[in-house]
Amino acid sequence: MLLASVAVPVPLGQAFTYRVLPEHANQCRRGLRVVCELGRRKVIGVVLQVADREPEVPVEKLKPLGRLVESEPALPEELLDFLIELSRYYLAPIGEVLRLALPAVERTEGHQESLLGTKARLVGKVLKQVTRVEPCPSGVKTPKGQAVEILASLALGPALMRDLEQQFKNARAVVTRLQAQGFVSITSTTELKNAFFDRPATPDTPPALTTAQREAVDALTSALESSTRSAFLLHGVTASGKTEVYLHAVKRCVELGRGAIVLVPEIALTPQLVGRFRARLGDAIAVVHSALGDAERHQMWKSLRLGQVRVAVGARSALFAPVDNLGLICVDEEHDSSFKQEEGVRYQARDMALWRAHRVGGVCVLGSATPSLTSEALVDRGILTKLVLPTRARQAAVLPTIEIVDLRRNKEGPTGDRLLTLPLVRALEQVVEAREQAILFLNRRGFSPALLCGSCGEIARCPDCSISLTVHRTRRPRVVCHTCDYHAPVPTRCPSCKSGELEEEGAGTERIEAALIQLFPTAKVGRLDRDVAAGAKSEAILERMRRREIDLLVGTQMVTKGHDLPDVTLVGVLDADAALSMPDYRAAERAFQLLVQVAGRAGRGDKPGRVVVQTRQPESPIIRCALRHDVQAFLEHETAQRRELEYPPYSRLALVRFEGLDENLVASEATRIARLTKLGLGGSVQLSGPAPAPIARIRSRFRYRFLLKSAERQRLRETLLKIQRTEVDRRVRVIIDVDPMNML
Numbered sequence: 228m229l230l231a232s233v234a235v236p237v238p239l240g241q242a243f244t245y246r247v248l249p250e251h252a253n254q255c256r257r258g259l260r261v262v263c264e265l266g267r268r269k270v271i272g273v274v275l276q277v278a279d280r281e282p283e284v285p286v287e288k289l290k291p292l293g294r295l296v297e298s299e300p301a302l303p304e305e306l307l308d309f310l311i312e313l314s315r316y317y318l319a320p321i322g323e324v325l326r327l328a329l330p331a332v333e334r335t336e337g338h339q340e341s342l343l344g345t346k347a348r349l350v351g352k353v354l355k356q357v358t359r360v361e362p363c364p365s366g367v368k369t370p371k372g373q374a375v376e377i378l379a380s381l382a383l384g385p386a387l388m389r390d391l392e393q394q395f396k397n398a399r400a401v402v403t404r405l406q407a408q409g410f411v412s413i414t415s416t417t418e419l420k421n422a423f424f425d426r427p428a429t430p431d432t433p434p435a436l437t438t439a440q441r442e443a444v445d446a447l448t449s450a451l452e453s454s455t456r457s458a459f460l461l462h463g464v465t466a467s468g469k470t471e472v473y474l475h476a477v478k479r480c481v482e483l484g485r486g487a488i489v490l491v492p493e494i495a496l497t498p499q500l501v502g503r504f505r506a507r508l509g510d511a512i513a514v515v516h517s518a519l520g521d522a523e524r525h526q527m528w529k530s531l532r533l534g535q536v537r538v539a540v541g542a543r544s545a546l547f548a549p550v551d552n553l554g555l556i557c558v559d560e561e562h563d564s565s566f567k568q569e570e571g572v573r574y575q576a577r578d579m580a581l582w583r584a585h586r587v588g589g590v591c592v593l594g595s596a597t598p599s600l601t602s603e604a605l606v607d608r609g610i611l612t613k614l615v616l617p618t619r620a621r622q623a624a625v626l627p628t629i630e631i632v633d634l635r636r637n638k639e640g641p642t643g644d645r646l647l648t649l650p651l652v653r654a655l656e657q658v659v660e661a662r663e664q665a666i667l668f669l670n671r672r673g674f675s676p677a678l679l680c681g682s683c684g685e686i687a688r689c690p691d692c693s694i695s696l697t698v699h700r701t702r703r704p705r706v707v708c709h710t711c712d713y714h715a716p717v718p719t720r721c722p723s724c725k726s727g728e729l730e731e732e733g734a735g736t737e738r739i740e741a742a743l744i745q746l747f748p749t750a751k752v753g754r755l756d757r758d759v760a761a762g763a764k765s766e767a768i769l770e771r772m773r774r775r776e777i778d779l780l781v782g783t784q785m786v787t788k789g790h791d792l793p794d795v796t797l798v799g800v801l802d803a804d805a806a807l808s809m810p811d812y813r814a815a816e817r818a819f820q821l822l823v824q825v826a827g828r829a830g831r832g833d834k835p836g837r838v839v840v841q842t843r844q845p846e847s848p849i850i851r852c853a854l855r856h857d858v859q860a861f862l863e864h865e866t867a868q869r870r871e872l873e874y875p876p877y878s879r880l881a882l883v884r885f886e887g888l889d890e891n892l893v894a895s896e897a898t899r900i901a902r903l904t905k906l907g908l909g910g911s912v913q914l915s916g917p918a919p920a921p922i923a924r925i926r927s928r929f930r931y932r933f934l935l936k937s938a939e940r941q942r943l944r945e946t947l948l949k950i951q952r953t954e955v956d957r958r959v960r961v962i963i964d965v966d967p968m969n970m971l
């Protein structure tokens with residue numbers, strides 16, 4: 228009997244078996260989407276396997292497979308196999324894993340249309356009419372006045388009518404006349420509304436490569452040309468031109484007839500970055516971004532699947548792009564924690580990129596100014612080949628000087644804010660005087676991170692989480708929980724002793740912004756954090772910075788990532804200790820990466836840069852290494868520590884979390900499972916815990932966890948499979964996180 232095993236996009240571990248009807252027997256194959264019954268619902272599933280075999284259950288219990296949605300598989304064989312492997316590795320439900328690879332439109336029942344069929348049913352609002360103006364080679368008459376200016380602006384390539392109307396008075400009338408005279412052609416097309424493709428791309432001329440860039444490009448292209456399965460770590464200092472290396476490799480890969488994926492951290496995926504790829508590769512790229520609507524995502528997915536477009540650029544989830552004949556995956560800023568998904572399927576896109584590229588016999592490049600210890604260990608084991616870009620790409624640009632300000636000895640400056648020390652204020656004064664720009668980094672948004680009772684010492688806490696509330700002042704004053712977004716008016720009396728002596732302790736970005744405005748009345752002060760810039764808005768703030776509409780920018784982690792702002796000559800790290808004190812074995816690594824990355828924002832143009840790092844631990848080896856830009860020394864120091872403590876990359880970890888509303892039940896289930904697990908532990912697996920998580924309660928749910936550690940991946944996996952099969956009280960949710968990054 229012909230049976231199909233089908234994964235449906237629901238969080239269930241197993242695939243379901245269906246009977247294949249005789250009329251479908253010839254067409255039914257792997258990767259096809261099919262309509263199938265799940266309970267009483269009809270859902271769209273994906274065929275994982277078709278086999279002629281004896282069913283394990285009586286035939287009458289097997290449901291027949293419904294309609295086949297298409298004749299060509301939605302998921303190519305290679306991608307389907309990769310997803311199955313990924314689901315096994317992370318012990319994640321196969322249905323959930325498939326969701327990662329299929330855009331929402333493709334997963335819904337009622338989506339009547341086949342992949343290779345007619346035009347997509349796109350939602351009306353994302354389509355819009357745009358009018359393009361293109362220059363024509365010759366005209367009969369000589370244009371005059373404004374027409375000349377408009378033609379000059381078109382010399383570089385086509386433009387959108389609305390952009391011309393913004394730049395030139397009466398543009399539409401002038402352009403219409405130019406069309407009549409044969410200078411330009413005006414076309415009206417329907418395009419997807421998409422920030423990444425809003426403007427036509429102007430082809431650029433590749434800059435001359437430095438010797439190191441040339442060597443890196445040669446290594447990559449020769450691997451691509453000889454179809455050698457290989458993986459590289461591209462270690463380039465900040466502003467060394469890593470993107471240029473990816474661009475060359477991707478271009479060569481496409482010329483060779485293969486496809487490529489470029490993964491960048493979510494926050495770095497900006498229209499500016501996409502613009503660079505379009506300038507070099509033309510519009511034959513797809514952008515995969517969480518901010519895209521369903522219809523746009525579907526469009527991108529479809530053009531990749533049909534092979535109309537061969538390059539996918541995107542954040543984490545672009546790993547699953549259905550790129551045809553995949554040959555290359557680049558992971559930029561490979562150390563970035565946003566490559567780890569922290570909900571649903573908890574996968575690490577960097578690790579999986581290496582794997583997918585390996586499976587297709589392709590090339591994988593991981594790039595960073597501050598390589599992760601994981602990647603460094605892979606270099607030591609000969610799995611990654613290291614390519615180094617030791618200098619900044621522009622001749623004039625040298626690495627900035629870094630100065631330490633000891634927060635224990637330096638008192639606050641004129642505003643009375645402890646984090647605006649006198650040396651820092653002096654440095655800012657010089658920047659303002661020289662009309663240059665500065666970035667101040669503080670990884671705490673809001674006005675003040677704690678509201679403390681001066682009488683009894685209580686700190687105001689979120690009613691639903693074990694987290695202190697942050698005071699926000701902008702717009703209306705309120706206290707906010709940064710974990711669950713609970714908010715309330717700022718209390719005037721202490722909830723426990725009713726005293727009115729409430730003090731706002733410490734400073735967040737809002738407070739620093741306010742202090743800077745007061746301190747430098749002539750300077751333009753801006754702020755960049757999640758409160759002012761959700762999603763695409765951050766790009767608008769950075770654009771204002773580029774146009775010099777902001778002189779001093781204060782912000783959270785958002786200011787540290789990959790931005791190229793040539794006039795920034797000063798970077799201030801207000802509180803370097805915050806990152807160092809995280810309860811996490813990776814705290815040192817993360818703090819170091821943060822310091823080097825934020826310092827890398829300074830002095831990218833012609834003027835030398837300067838970095839001021841404020842800390843209470845100036846003798847910390849992490850800060851000392853950052854001070855000398857000595858990535859290698861840091862890696863050696865940290866590697867020794869990890870080896871000693873047997874932490875990754877010298878062992879494998881898995882975190883088993885328990886969550887529920889009833890604290891006693893959560894604790895007792897965690898204890899019971901931990902005890903059972905310990906009984907069956909093989910020699911090489913260690914269990915620590917159970918214990919309450921560092922954040923013991925989030926959204927009213929209590930959180931316990933234990934940690935498993937082993938040098939042997941297989942042993943760890945067997946242990947986890949046993950845990951997964953153990954019955955747990957239904958009121959407690961068990962989450963298994965393989966290779967965890969977030970230990971909170």
Ligand SMILES: [Zn+2]
Nearest residue numbers: 680683721724
């Ligand atoms: Zn009190």
Ligand SMILES: [Zn+2]
Nearest residue numbers: 689692708711
């Ligand atoms: Zn909360």
